[in-house]
Amino acid sequence: MSAPTVGEASEDELLTEIRAVIDEHNAAAAARAPGRTLLGPGDDCAVLDLTGGRTVLTTDTQTSGQDYLLEWPCGYRTRGFDLGWKSAAQNLADVAAMGAEPVSLVISLTLPPETPVAFVGEMARGYAAAVLALGAPGCSIAGGDLGSGGELSATVAALGLTRGEPVRRSGAREGASSRRRDRGPSGGRAGSAAGARTPPGSVRGDGDGALPRRRAGRPGGLPARPCPPLALGPAMAAAGARAMIDVSDGLLRDGGRVARASGVAIDLREEPLNALVDPLREAARRLGADPWEWVLGGGEDHGILACFPQGAPLPEGVVAIGSCRTLKQGAPPVSIEGRAREDLGWDHFAAEDRL
Amino acid sequence: MSAPTVGEASEDELLTEIRAVIDEHNAAAAARAPGRTLLGPGDDCAVLDLTGGRTVLTTDTQTSGQDYLLEWPCGYRTRGFDLGWKSAAQNLADVAAMGAEPVSLVISLTLPPETPVAFVGEMARGYAAAVLALGAPGCSIAGGDLGSGGELSATVAALGLTRGEPVRRSGAREGASSRRRDRGPSGGRAGSAAGARTPPGSVRGDGDGALPRRRAGRPGGLPARPCPPLALGPAMAAAGARAMIDVSDGLLRDGGRVARASGVAIDLREEPLNALVDPLREAARRLGADPWEWVLGGGEDHGILACFPQGAPLPEGVVAIGSCRTLKQGAPPVSIEGRAREDLGWDHFAAEDRL
Numbered sequence: 001m002s003a004p005t006v007g008e009a010s011e012d013e014l015l016t017e018i019r020a021v022i023d024e025h026n027a028a029a030a031a032r033a034p035g036r037t038l039l040g041p042g043d044d045c046a047v048l049d050l051t052g053g054r055t056v057l058t059t060d061t062q063t064s065g066q067d068y069l070l071e072w073p074c075g076y077r078t079r080g081f082d083l084g085w086k087s088a089a090q091n092l093a094d095v096a097a098m099g100a101e102p103v104s105l106v107i108s109l110t111l112p113p114e115t116p117v118a119f120v121g122e123m124a125r126g127y128a129a130a131v132l133a134l135g136a137p138g139c140s141i142a143g144g145d146l147g148s149g150g151e152l153s154a155t156v157a158a159l160g161l162t163r164g165e166p167v168r169r170s171g172a173r174e175g176a177s178s179r180r181r182d183r184g185p186s187g188g189r190a191g192s193a194a195g196a197r198t199p200p201g202s203v204r205g206d207g208d209g210a211l212p213r214r215r216a217g218r219p220g221g222l223p224a225r226p227c228p229p230l231a232l233g234p235a236m237a238a239a240g241a242r243a244m245i246d247v248s249d250g251l252l253r254d255g256g257r258v259a260r261a262s263g264v265a266i267d268l269r270e271e272p273l274n275a276l277v278d279p280l281r282e283a284a285r286r287l288g289a290d291p292w293e294w295v296l297g298g299g300e301d302h303g304i305l306a307c308f309p310q311g312a313p314l315p316e317g318v319v320a321i322g323s324c325r326t327l328k329q330g331a332p333p334v335s336i337e338g339r340a341r342e343d344l345g346w347d348h349f350a351a352e353d354r355l
Numbered sequence: 356m357s358a359p360t361v362g363e364a365s366e367d368e369l370l371t372e373i374r375a376v377i378d379e380h381n382a383a384a385a386a387r388a389p390g391r392t393l394l395g396p397g398d399d400c401a402v403l404d405l406t407g408g409r410t411v412l413t414t415d416t417q418t419s420g421q422d423y424l425l426e427w428p429c430g431y432r433t434r435g436f437d438l439g440w441k442s443a444a445q446n447l448a449d450v451a452a453m454g455a456e457p458v459s460l461v462i463s464l465t466l467p468p469e470t471p472v473a474f475v476g477e478m479a480r481g482y483a484a485a486v487l488a489l490g491a492p493g494c495s496i497a498g499g500d501l502g503s504g505g506e507l508s509a510t511v512a513a514l515g516l517t518r519g520e521p522v523r524r525s526g527a528r529e530g531a532s533s534r535r536r537d538r539g540p541s542g543g544r545a546g547s548a549a550g551a552r553t554p555p556g557s558v559r560g561d562g563d564g565a566l567p568r569r570r571a572g573r574p575g576g577l578p579a580r581p582c583p584p585l586a587l588g589p590a591m592a593a594a595g596a597r598a599m600i601d602v603s604d605g606l607l608r609d610g611g612r613v614a615r616a617s618g619v620a621i622d623l624r625e626e627p628l629n630a631l632v633d634p635l636r637e638a639a640r641r642l643g644a645d646p647w648e649w650v651l652g653g654g655e656d657h658g659i660l661a662c663f664p665q666g667a668p669l670p671e672g673v674v675a676i677g678s679c680r681t682l683k684q685g686a687p688p689v690s691i692e693g694r695a696r697e698d699l700g701w702d703h704f705a706a707e708d709r710l
Binding site: 038039042043044045046047048049050051052054055056057058059060061063065066067093094095097098100104106107108109110142143144145147148149150151153155157159160166168169170244245246261 | 504
């Protein structure tokens with residue numbers, strides 16, 4: 001007897017598969033963050049109490065064949081758990097990059113009829129596990145939507161609360177003197193586009209910035225199970241970060257977004273980036289690839305690139321990788337030791353893979 | 356020269372097409388609801404101020420071929436505008452059914468490469484137009500996500516704020532005396548599953564309930580452009596509604612959800628429902644269909660089924676259509692003049708269309 005599929009199950013049967021996981025998660029989350037999620041799944045909407053801070057809100061879709069592969073070239077088969085994990089992580093990374101703590105997720109799933117019901121249950125477990133393992137145990141899974149379709153797809157909307165003002169992309173400043181110059185930004189595990197496990201990197205500026213260190217023993221590391229450093233978001237905000245961004249489309253491309261939004265130029269230093277490149281050199285050599293392309297252009301790193309005022313102490317695990325300088329006419333928004341590498345970065349719609 | 360498609364455009368070009376519409380909408384929305392949406396699209400997250408009430412949160416996906424057809428059997432071709440409109444309306448209907456006023460939407464689009472860029476721009480206009488026309492002019496479009504895929508799909512997450520407590524599905528009660536009995540619920544334009552334009556219906560209980568009247572001259576009416584009565588949600592909540600639900604899967608099925616959540620039986624009266632059935636009789640006769648199936652089982656009506664305490668005056672436009680009674684072992688949760696019609700209602704995953 002083959003395992004039951006979505007096409008053979010009723011909506012109620014599917015919900016039962018999911019709700020067992022979600023309800024258990026939510027009971028635990030409510031104990032950790034009492035009074036935030038007042039009503040979870042089962043009504044027209046979830047109900048939240050979002051007083052006491054600023055609410056940040058983001059959404060992201062993971063579509064089969066685009067944002068992940070059901071079977072990777074290396075032979076790894078994406079499990080429902082991986083997909084739920086990644087779908088949660090992508091959104092939680094955006095929440096953290098505003099300096100906020102995640103409060104709640106809602107999930108909308110489009111499921112082909114041949115999807116095993118057990119795969120959907122595994123997805124639910126992946127969402128719950130990611131929320132816990134990535135360091136947002138009080139974050140509820142407040143509801144969602146189930147629909148049928150030809151392509152497996154998972155969309156999350158995530159909400160978070162900040163203690164102070166959210167940290168935007170646009171706050172980086174170069175200073176009048178070196179003491180006032182903003183530190184270049186960072187955070188993020190570079191190289192994940194190649195599926196590599198890399199040590200942490202980080203950016204300081206001349207001006208400094210930083211990338212959080214990847215902790216040994218944390219789950220994930222496969223391209224299907226990213227581990228954004230959620231706790232560093234509020235920590236960097238509390239440490240005075242003036243601009244932050246989730247590095248999801250490559251360090252150069254996302255650095256360019258911060259630079260353009262802030263009206264500064266970001267110059268990265270080679271030496272701290274070498275700590276990211278070195279562990280990739282052997283793999284890159286075997287594949288005939290440039291490890292710098294992985295570190296600078298690889299997507300889905302999910303580190304936080306942050307800019308700090310000169311002199312602000314960086315939180316633990318954050319490494320300075322560059323500086324914020326005056327943006328000059330015709331000069332690149334992001335450079336490495338003064339040289340441009342604008343060709344790197346991920347565009348979801350580009351006809352050619354720009355990597 | 357053919358019109359440019361998503362596959363030919365960069366992400367920036369696509370964003371430009373969308374942002375022109377969204378930015379204009381958001382500037383107007385901010386003037387109408389100052390201080391709520393503090394940061395719109397362009398950063399990792401939107402920033403909202405959701406103090407002063409309870410936040411309600413919902414999400415819904417519209418997938419091509421499932422939730423809408425790019426070409427309907429009647430020959431009507433779904434425009435981007437229709438899809439944006441419907442995608443907004445579905446979610447705003449859920450917000451209203453909690454008694455909340457919409458505050459903000461985020462939108463995640465999955466776009467096949469062959470999608471014309473102009474279609475995507477039309478979608479953005481559809482979102483903005485629906486928000487205005489349906490009566491939520493202060494609701495921002497706070498951000499979103501663009502991705503590529505094989506199937507056109509639009510997911511919205513919508514946030515709203517209530518003035519008092521949100522109205523859940525579970526609050527309906529049958530009273531010890533007729534004066535205390537809850538009125539049966541309603542709201543919603545029945546028959547839209549058949550694409551018909553019907554007069555409003557509404558439900559009162561023995562106990563009473565009500566369906567909002569459809570206003571002449573409002574846009575919409577096509578299956579692709581539903582018009583949920585958003586303003587009635589907060590109005591019904593203010594009038595003392597104890598339970599509410601968005602009627603999206605059919606009056607009987609959604610009525611059953613209220614009944615089960617509340618632990619009551621809902622009995623509908625034939626006479627007020629006749630006002631919904633009568634205009635459909637001729638069309639049903641020609642198609643060899645039962646107009647009662649359309650009224651009782653048709654999905655995507657997007658009325659609000661509400662239960663009021665006995666004696667509470669119903670808001671304007673709301674009609675009593677039934678009553679809340681004691682739930683008896685083995686008896687159906689929803690009946691019409693005491694008779695069961697449990698076969699009607701829409702299950703997204705049912706192997707057979709249960710209609």
